[in-house]
Amino acid sequence: LPNGAAAKAGLNRSIADAGWGVFLRILHAKAESAGREVIAVDPRNTSRTCPHCGHTAKENRPTQEKFHCVACGHTAHADTVAATNVLRAGLVHRNVNPT
Ligand SMILES: [Zn+2]
Known part of the structure; x- marks a missing residue:
C-alpha cells in the first residue's frame, strides 16, 4: 500500500x-x-502538534498523510511532522538528562 x-x-x-x-x-x-x-519519548500528539507554532489539534490532520496547521497554516507530510516532534522531544529529554 x-x-x-x-x-x-x-x-x-x-x-x-x-x-x-x-x-x-x-x-x-x-x-x-x-x-x-x-531515547524513549511520549508519542501522544506528535502527529497533531504543529512543529512551527506548537498548536495541537486533531483538525491539523485533514487526512492520514497531510498536516495543515489550522492556527498558522504550516503544511507538511504528517510523518515528517511526527518525526520532527519525536526528535525534538528526544533532544529535550537528553538535554534535561545528559549521560
Ligand atoms: Zn502552526
Whole structure:
C-alpha cells in the first residue's frame, strides 16, 4: 500500500510475536553498535502538534498523510511532522538528562 500500512502491519505483527522486551533489547543493541542512542519519548500528539507554532489539534490532520496547521497554516507530510516532534522531544529529554 502507498501509505506503508502493509509494512507497518508486518512490523507490528513481528513486535507482537517477539514481545516489546525483546524488540527493545534488539533496538538498544543495534543502536549501541551503530554508535547511536535510544531515547524513549511520549508519542501522544506528535502527529497533531504543529512543529512551527506548537498548536495541537486533531483538525491539523485533514487526512492520514497531510498536516495543515489550522492556527498558522504550516503544511507538511504528517510523518515528517511526527518525526520532527519525536526528535525534538528526544533532544529535550537528553538535554534535561545528559549521560
Ligand atoms: Zn502552526
